[in-house]
Amino acid sequence: MNQIEYGKYISWLRKNMGLTQQELAEMVNCAWETISRIENGHELPSKKLFMEINRVCEEYGIIYDELDLDEVFEFRNARKELLIAIKRGRLEEIERALERFCKYMEDDKKSDKENSQYFVLAYLAMRRKSGMTVDEFLSEIVKIFEIRRPMPKICDISRMKLSQIEYEILLMIGEANILKGNREDGEMILKGLMANRMDKRSPFIKEKYMQISAILAKACLIKEDYDTMHECLGYVFNVYINNNDTRTFFDSLTVQEEVCRTLGDEKGARLVGEFLTATGNLMRHMYGEYRIRTYM
Numbered sequence: 472m473n474q475i476e477y478g479k480y481i482s483w484l485r486k487n488m489g490l491t492q493q494e495l496a497e498m499v500n501c502a503w504e505t506i507s508r509i510e511n512g513h514e515l516p517s518k519k520l521f522m523e524i525n526r527v528c529e530e531y532g533i534i535y536d537e538l539d540l541d542e543v544f545e546f547r548n549a550r551k552e553l554l555i556a557i558k559r560g561r562l563e564e565i566e567r568a569l570e571r572f573c574k575y576m577e578d579d580k581k582s583d584k585e586n587s588q589y590f591v592l593a594y595l596a597m598r599r600k601s602g603m604t605v606d607e608f609l610s611e612i613v614k615i616f617e618i619r620r621p622m623p624k625i626c627d628i629s630r631m632k633l634s635q636i637e638y639e640i641l642l643m644i645g646e647a648n649i650l651k652g653n654r655e656d657g658e659m660i661l662k663g664l665m666a667n668r669m670d671k672r673s674p675f676i677k678e679k680y681m682q683i684s685a686i687l688a689k690a691c692l693i694k695e696d697y698d699t700m701h702e703c704l705g706y707v708f709n710v711y712i713n714n715n716d717t718r719t720f721f722d723s724l725t726v727q728e729e730v731c732r733t734l735g736d737e738k739g740a741r742l743v744g745e746f747l748t749a750t751g752n753l754m755r756h757m758y759g760e761y762r763i764r765t766y767m
Contacts, residue, residue, distance in 0.1 A: 474583075478513075479512070484524075495524075498523075499523035512583075515547050549571045554639060556568040562597060562600050565597055585636060595608070608647055609644065612644055616641070630667075638664065641663075646661075649690045661683050681707050687699070688703035691703065724746070727743055
């Protein structure tokens with residue numbers, strides 16, 4: 472069962488239960504827009520949401536355990552993996568992820584325009600790594616956005632419903648404009664993305680703010696707007712520290728230092744010790760100067 476067929480099936484189940492999209496969304500704890508996108512074949516549920524929908528159906532006496540979505544979820548994972556590789560920009564990683572993604576595209580006879588955007592963007596990212604100019608990159612990436620719909624006016628970005636690939640494309644366009652020297656356009660695109668509304672329960676919100684804040688910090692540095700730059704970087708660092716178990720990481724490195732000494736690896740022990748000392752000094756300085764929290 473592919474994405475479009477699954478959406479039609481969920482729509483059929485919901486109507487048979489006598490529920491509106493809003494009612495089903497409230498029962499499974501998601502936004503009604505998510506149910507709408509699933510039913511229209513534009514999105515697949517997470518495994519957690521899939522199980523919640525399954526629970527609601529069972530409460531209504533409808534069992535659909537016979538649905539095998541493993542292949543659908545694998546395709547979704549392959550697409551997510553490809554997008555992560557594109558963002559990291561490592562050529563070998565993009566090639567591996569693209570090979571896996573292409574395998575699932577070949578199996579899906581109804582590959583849509585959104586999947587084509589992932590495919591073409593991966594190749595563009597590889598060409599960019601090979602020395603493509605910023606002007607060439609901007610020209611090509613706009614064409615990728617327009618595979619599905621026309622490129623929006625900058626003032627409309629904050630009001631648009633964007634897929635994740637569209638968000639990433641616009642983010643890249645904003646960053647490329649800043650690199651090219653079109654800072655005003657680039658910043659307006661990024662601020663439009665920052666203001667773009669989405670369900671507050673989405674785990675992507677913090678990632679979105681971190682991505683945009685990091686890019687805006689670069690633009691502020693060029694403009695010598697240090698106050699805004701510090702604000703952007705402070706947000707990025709604090710969110711990263713809060714969302715990662717830094718204390719456990721550094722405690723583990725302390726243990727590793729002892730392991731190195733026990734095994735007679737003095738170079739390893741020295742390097743770990745220097746890293747811990749330098750990192751501790753850095754975090755204390757950042758906390759004192761920029762109010763970035765320290766957990767060391």
